[in-house]
Amino acid sequence: MAASKLMQEIHSIGDRLLLKLQRLPQAEPVEILxxxxxxxxxxxxxxxxxxxxxxxxxxxxxxxxRGRRTQVGPMTPP
Known part of the structure; x- marks a missing residue:
């Protein structure tokens, strides 16, 4: 039941969009924008x-x- 209503709504939106696209060449510049x-x-x-x-x-x-991992040891005095 809900799926059929959803499909009808999508079909309705598609029809309105197609109608807008067909009327677009005669539309005003504001509508085109x-x-x-x-x-x-x-x-x-x-x-x-x-x-x-x-x-x-x-x-x-x-x-x-991954960066190299090196073992760090204590420094020996010079």
Whole structure:
């Protein structure tokens, strides 16, 4: 029941987005600018998510650099 309502809502949002895209060439400059800002914001969020997921997944692929550990002894007087 809830899944069908969710699919209907997604379909409704897709239809409204398609209608906006079809009317975009005749839109006013303010509407074009607002739509462009939304598209850039959405693309930025998706890109940052991809970078974050890629970093988390590949973090374990690279060997970690460990510094040399040397035993430090007491200094002898000159």
């Amino acid at each position: 607002a739509f462009s800002v939304l598209v850039v914001f959405t693309a930025t969020v998706v890109l940052l998510l991809l970078i974050a997921c890629g970093f988390c997944c590949c973090q374990y692929c690279w060997p970690r650099r």
